[in-house]
Amino acid sequence: MIQIDVERKMLTTDGIRKLEVCVEIPQYELVCLFGRSGAGKTTLLRMVSGLFKPDKGIIRIGDRIVFDSSRKINLSPQKRNVGYMFQDFALFPNMSVEENIRFAQGEKDHKAVENLLETFQLIRLRNQSTLKLSGGQKQRVALARAFARKPEVMLLDEPLSSVDMELRLSLQNEILASHQLFQSTTIMVSHDKDEIKRLATRVMRIGKEKVVAFENPTDL
Amino acid sequence: MYSEFIETLFVTGKLAVATTILLFIIGLPVSYMLAFARFRLKILLEALISMSMVLPPTVMGYYLLVAFSPQNGFGKFLEHYFDLRLAFTFEGILIASVVFGLPFMIQPLQNGLMSLPESLREVSYTLGKSKTTTFFRVLLPNIKPSIITGIAMTFAHCIGEFGVVLMVGGDIPGVTRMASIAIYDEAQALNYTVANRYSLILFLISFVLLTIIFSVNKRHKV
Structure with a gap:
């Protein structure tokens, strides 16, 4: 379970606002974070990962x-064991596909790398520079790399925002499959209601300031 | 005459190589700090580092000469406790050259680091990597053009150094005489053949280094 009960002031286009979040997310859920732009979705993910410090409150993971x-x-981001997939995927341009995944491992485990390459259909691309990959391929590498560390919690910040509709459907399947395979509690930011209905087990809606409540995806 | 020519070129090369190596070692942590750390007086530090880009070299040379003088506090301290004299020595012009070359190494490195997406650093942290590992395995390999620019600019600038080196080192053959100073001496003595030889060598080195910088930057833009 993830317990989040935090506050943080945010600078938005409307001035300084306070984001208040008080939720408990059961283990293994795939929760979609929904809300208008600037509501604080990315801020919330960054607080959970340790990249932002809340002004006050508590975050408990398990x-x-x-x-x-x-x-x-x-705790620093290094000590939280939280996977984070950025909107721009943040793949290391100086490393190949395989090197990106190997870099993420705590202890070297050749078999685990092979499994990840196979799971995310990256065997053929293993030696390729990440600069030459398509949007979909980049996303698969970013997911494989994030899972290489076996995170307890996976945070996906609008992972499908930069891909076209056709690719989107197949990548949604991969997110779903990897969530079921690795069983990390997942929080994913999305604006797409169809996508949320398809993937999420629960929806967390950020209103003007507060996380309003959990909703059933079909109620959106 | 010929041996003096070679000796001067050797001193020039030795100073440029030593300055570049020292500035690269100093430049890595300083540029990282200036790129990512937030602290009071950061702007002051940036201004101080960049001073040599606008200050007449003789001004900095004068201050360093005064500081290194065994008659004054710092110079007296060095001589008394470390038996080290910096005025009119190679060590002295090396320190002066490092101080004067700071912006030529630090600015390209700092700009390179700042141009990388923040997410590269952040994702590395979430993958459990320390700041040091992230710096050497993720950030540095992705700013190669900036590193090459910093090294080439520092080396080229040091080769052509005149004012600071003349003030701090004087013009001692085989010790502190640089090619750029020798050109002045030879021209004053109407030895145009030797002056021409020095000038041609400095021209070619600078031209080759600038060509390397431009070609590296162009390749990374494509």
Whole structure:
């Protein structure tokens, strides 16, 4: 389970606003984060990953408290074991597909790399520079790399925003399949209602300031 | 005459190589700090580092000469405790050259680091990698054009250094005489053949280095 009960001031186009989030996400869920632009979806993901520090509150992942303002606990992103897939995929241009995945491993595990390359259909591309990949291929590498560290929580920040409709459907299947395979509790930002209905087990809607509530994807 | 010519070129090359190596080692952490760290007085530090781009070399040379002088505090301290004299020595012109060359190494490295998407650094952290690992395995390999530019600019600038080196090192053959100073000396003595030889060598080195910088940058833009 992930417990998030935090506050953080955000600078938006409407001035400074306070984002308040108080939710508990059960283990293995694939939760879609939904809300208008600037509502704080990415800010929330960054707070969970440790890239942003909340002003106050607590974040617990399983049994571990990764942030607690009252006890001055703030684990660095390196210590949280949270996978993060950025909108731009952030693949390392100086490394091949395989090197990107190997880099992510804590301890070298050749078999695990082979499994990931196979799972994400990257065997043929393993030695290719990431600069030469298509949008869909980049996404598969980014997913494989994020899973290489076996994260407890996977955060996907609009992973399908830059791909066309046809590719989108096949990549949605891959996200679904990898979520089922690796069983990481997943929070995914999406604006697409069809996509949410297809993938999410729950929906978290960020309203003007607060995370309003969990919703059933079919209720959107 | 010929041996003096070779000796001067050797001192020039030695100073340029040593300055470039030292500045690369100093430039890596400083450029990282300037690119990513937030602290008060950062602008002051940036301005100080860039001073040599606008300051007359003789001004910096004068201050360094005063500082290195055994008559004054710092120079006296070095001589008393380390038996080290910097005024009119190779070590002195090396330090002066490093100080004067700071912006030529640091600015390209800093700009290169700042031009990388922030997500590269951040994703590396979420993959459990330390800041040091991220710097050497992710950031540096992706700013190769900036590294080459920094090294080439520092080397080329040092080869052509005149004012600072003359002020701090004087013009001691085989010790502190640089090719750029020798050109002036030879021209004053109407030895145009030797002056021409020095000038041609400096011209060719600078031309080759600038061509390398432009071709590397062009290749990485395509």
